Amino acid sequence: MRIQKASLKNIVIERIKNYISENNLKPNDKFLTEKMLTEQLKVSRTVVREALISLQAVGILMIKPGGGIYIADTKLGSIHTILKHHYETYGVKIRELVEIRKILELGALRLIIEKQVPLDIDQLKEINESYHQTIKNNEDTKKFDRLFHQSLIKATDNATFFNFSEIIHEYFSLVKIDLIENQEALIRSYEQHNEIVDAIRDNDLVHAQKTMTDHFEPIFTFIKQMEEES
Amino acid sequence: MRIQKASLKNIVIERIKNYISENNLKPNDKFLTEKMLTEQLKVSRTVVREALISLQAVGILMIKPGGGIYIADTKLGSIHTILKHHYETYGVKIRELVEIRKILELGALRLIIEKQVPLDIDQLKEINESYHQTIKNNEDTKKFDRLFHQSLIKATDNATFFNFSEIIHEYFSLVKIDLIENQEALIRSYEQHNEIVDAIRDNDLVHAQKTMTDHFEPIFTFIKQMEEES
DNA sequence: AATGAAAATTGGTCTGACAATATTATAACT
DNA sequence: AGTTATAATATTGTCAGACCAATTTTCATT
Structure with missing residues (x-):
């Protein structure tokens, strides 16, 4: 060089x-x-x-x-350009991004509980209830689902971690993925959210992480299916 | 707007x-x-x-x-430019970066063991022995320490995860930190590396993660000290 | 065929001009 | 005096042409 x-x-x-x-x-x-x-x-x-x-x-x-x-007041704005190009050029595997997201969310749970950060349990519950509503009304559920996970990450009291996670999320949203989401699966997702919040409230890290792992399971199954087909 | x-x-x-x-x-x-x-x-x-x-x-x-x-042959490298500027402009808390690194490394261990990726145990041991040498010879130890952790992340068979971890690592290296590293602490670090490798070999995730957590402890102690002083 | 000098290609910097947009100053009006 | 419309000014956008510096290609010589 x-x-x-x-x-x-x-x-x-x-x-x-x-x-x-x-x-x-x-x-x-x-x-x-x-x-x-x-x-x-x-x-x-x-x-x-x-x-x-x-x-x-x-x-x-x-x-x-x-x-x-x-x-400029750049909140990761220009990073989007880079990610988009990177994705289009190298074609990142969805599995890789999901694995990263799982790592980050499990890590967030650990941070929240270990550091005992002040946490607004009610607010999380509230967001999840809104999520529940959109499910029942057959509306677009993504918004509140994302908001819930965002709020968890934000609760870690680590702005850099939050920014970093947002980048990953941004990257993930570039990937078009048609996850079949029937009402039943969505309700289950809603219940898992609640279970996670309860586990946090009880300082039960193992339970929280176990539920989060289950929460990610359907998408891994889906990806495995996709990989087998191709 | x-x-x-x-x-x-x-x-x-x-x-x-x-x-x-x-x-x-x-x-x-x-x-x-x-x-x-x-x-x-x-x-x-x-x-x-x-x-x-x-x-x-x-x-x-x-x-x-x-x-x-x-x-260009970019491996997300240009993100580094943006982060660097962000760091210089807003200032990032070291604690935040270390927390992220811990999350990533604990996550890497889980990926490696859960996915049962083929892993070259001997190579990791070898790198760690080189690390041992530099410690005994009072040379610069950072190179092999970093190589060891890099190799762990690389072993996850997730290129995107590796790329993002590298960004965090680079980001981290921007922050000047004078961690007191006496021979004794370094030897302990070397032993922990070995313990982690053994735990991976034995598929003992809990042990691996526990050792990694211990491995991070000194730096958290140091940071807490620093925060109290200021 | 290998070498090395000359020529052509390609990106880097400079100057000066005019266009398009935004800001500021001015004038007119109430 | 305060507001508003208008003109003047300042600032960035685009254009053209020239020359410099680095690289690549061409080609004559050995």
Whole structure:
């Protein structure tokens, strides 16, 4: 592997990143204009623009045509582009993503119980009741199902873990999967949610993880079936 | 939120991504040249270049000065750029990263044992012996420690899991942490590695996970100490 | 056939101009 | 004075052409 000689553009990128760091600029802060940068860095507008565009692409800056340049408030926004491309290029196996999700959710349960984080049991129950409603009304159930699992992860009091999980979830949602979900299976899913919440309330990690494992079982069965067919 | 009118640059970006998809281009494949793109898309070189630079920034293309443009060989590596910036801007708590690492490694052990993946026990032992050597010789121990944990994750037969774990690991390595590592503690670490390998060989998940938990304990103690001081 | 110099190709940087969009200043009106 | 419509200005987007730097290709020489 050859060491890439630093192009002017890359130097400017580094200087801009440092500038942001040193001046402690925060999301939505106004940044310098192209003109100011060309003058201060003494490079052509071309180079400045290319550096700015790179930084916009990775979600560090936000360029408003005619209105200036701002620090982006990226909540993983640009990561989506990368995941999508990665998925389309390498074709990730669903099984791999489900395995990861299971690991994360089992881990979340352990964190919640071991750390004894303050947890709003009622809120979880409430979300699950909404889930129950959509099931009974034959509406789209995904929203509340996801909200329930999101809330569990969020309860771990670990923002990085939450962000990371969201990335995985985002990735997972790229994969089209037609899991047959009859009413019966959904009701069972609802009951498992409740069982998990109860286990958390009782500080019963083993039970919580066992139920979560059961909760994941149908999708693994489905995947195994799919893999056998192909 | 206003819907951003598509700039020429963004249109070109979309068309290039589609082109890659449709022609099923794979990493390291040669892509079109700037000249070809300007002619075929009938836009200025400026626009083409800015689009290409955006796609390079997110790890979709790789531009070789003088040598052409290629499909990038990205293993989610460009996510690292984003996380790094995120870390430098918002600051991440070490505790959060260590918690995630623990979750991932406990999860890896479960995957390995539950799936009964073919596993080269001897190789793991060998790596750990090299680790032992560096400890005894007072050399830098990090390399083989990391290699050991990497090998565990790799053994799960889940490439996506491995890629994401690597991202966390890289993220973690950004954080400077001065864990006091005396010879005694390192030897204990070495022994735990061996114990984990033996537990895997014996399909003893509980023991493996218990040992791994112990393995993480010193760093949690250290972090707690640090948090109390500040 | 192997080598090495010359030519052509390709991406990097510069300059200057005009267009499209957003912001600011000004003028007109109530 | 305050509001609103309009004009002026500032800022980013796109274009064209030129030259530089790195790489690849061509081809004459050995």
